[in-house]
Amino acid sequence: MRQRSLIAITAALSAGALTLTACGSRDSDDKGSDSGDGTVVTIGVDAPLTGDLSALGLGIKNSVDLAAKTANKQKLVDGVTFKIQALDDQAQPSSGQQNATKLVADKSVLGVVGPLNSSVAESMQKVFDDAKLVEVSPANTNPALTQGTDWASTKKRPYKSYFRTATTDAIQGPFAAQYLVNDAKKKKVFVIDDKKTYGAGLAGTFTEEFKKLGGTVAGTEHINPDSKDFSAIATKVKNSGADVVYYGGEYPQAGPLSKQIKAAGAKIPVVGGDGIYSADFIKLAGATATGDLATSVGAPVEQLPSAKEFVANYKNGGYKEAYEAYGGYSYDSAWAIIEAVKKVVDDNDGKLPDDARAKVTEAMQNVSFDGVTGKVSFDEFGDATNKQLTVYAVENGAWKPVKSGTYSG
């Protein structure tokens, strides 16, 4: 009897767990796109739709959905209906790779927008490249993804199918350093990172430039992203006499970190990259976040004339979640794929060719249009040619643009 009940319970538990997981994946399938007659082209989306970073991920998914719907409404490509297939990578490289394989297997997928995390992109690039399937990331900022691991000395593009509309950490970190030293007159920084590809890379390029400009580093720390207790570090920051903290990492840790640093009595701003440029950062950091800064890629979406329409359409689209830091870039990434598909279809007498994937990847290299975030086109590495950045500050519980500019080394 004992044995039988053991089996029954184990079975019940695993069935329960599986059902719950299934709920999760069902959530992330999108049924929102219109389907019509003619050829259906799927734009894959890979982003963290659940977990800590889901706010950013859902913004990406919704923006791609909006791009597909807009293209369908405008009948931009004759005879082709776009739909999206959104997969959840939970910010895990392993899930990202599985999703990549899944998207490659679906023959109607001609392009993928995503992922959010540079570490996830690393695991997906080869899968897509082998299938000649184009991938456009709205958010990856690690320079190695387009310029190879030795990007600092010799640039070499590792994968021809990988593009991005975001600028890289090689300019984002230094841009923040220039703002802090030249505009905010900060001299002593305490640098903290989460040891991940994105965070450590950003902290590294920031520190280099900050020192070059004459600033000093009062201390460095690495945090454990699983932890929520940063009190020991907060006390160190306070005692270091630093007048600013730079954090390389993402908002789930940056929020509590900022809160605990302020609580420890250090009334100094916490500065980060686009990984903390999220409304959730302010939510987690609480009232003391006022004055914290973040750099993000591009000009503020709300200020560009090209973006007004996007913001209005997004509002009318009835999406539950905000478009967040990467909404405009995601829309532009999806639109770049749509433009490439259009070119391929137009060149082939209005039909999709048999080797559509390879053709789309080829066409992507020469795509050029006025997007939400400005002019969208790619250089020989697949990087965005638009190298604009903006510094944002927390003011009255929201991010306010402080200074936009183009980084010049």
Added chain:
Amino acid sequence: MNELPQQLVNGLLLGSMYGLVAIGYTMVYGIVQLINFAHGEIFMTGAFGALSVYLWVVPSGTTMWIALPLMLIGAILVAVLVAIGAERFAYRPLRGAPRLAPLITAIGLSLALQQAVWAWYPEAKSARTFPQIEGGPFHIGDVTIQTGDIFLLAAAPISMAVLAYFVMKTRTGRGMQATAQDPDTAKLMGVNTDRIIVIAFALGAVFAAIGGVAYGLKYGQIDYRMGFILGLKAFTAAVLGGIGNIYGAMIGGVVLGIAETLATAYIADIPGMDKFGSQSWADVWAFVLLILVLLFRPQGLLGERVADRA
């Protein structure tokens, strides 16, 4: 400024939280020799219980002085219900089974509870903000104490005192001691061991719930995964203090918390150790400490050597 007093307080606070959760591990282990790996999730559901009371029961704008006691009651109710349910449906049917079976059930239950909160609690897919107590912070010399931490500083010793009284002085408490020593003989002497076991689970859940509220007040946010790492740490604290010993759980928690904090703060200052000093190494040092204690004192800091129970 000398930062050592502040770091010790940081460690004490972190450790008190470990201690509150560790009590549940130690009591259940002491009585049924089961490591309830789902206990971290009971801590998590407690915190969500408190948040639910704040969001849906208390009228908005209520001062925390009134809301907090109600939130505590909500947290305790939810955590105790989950714990009793776990005992009844996941552990009791396996009571005669080999040790490994309930252990695996516990891990399954832990995942199931996380996923349940993830799937059904509104907006629990990312961290939810937790209400804060107004006022503060307080300064004692160089040491700063946050308003939310006052709750933890008070709750940990009061909980210990109440628990000690309960176990030592009440009839049920003595029944627990008897069951811990020898369940079969205790049964023969008229102790309702089934009831005692349920009480042990429920009591552990009460302290986990208090810990959950303390976590929310301290960090200002809770999420569905908050129990996993903290549960592992609390289990470590219970082992460090001597599993089965309720005072050991609290002492083990405090020792672990202080060790982690001091490792983060000072190891980098030792010449040649700057690579191993950051917070990402604090867990490693905590476990080095655990291994050292277990090498030289296998029963833990306060545990007694029990030869017939291994």
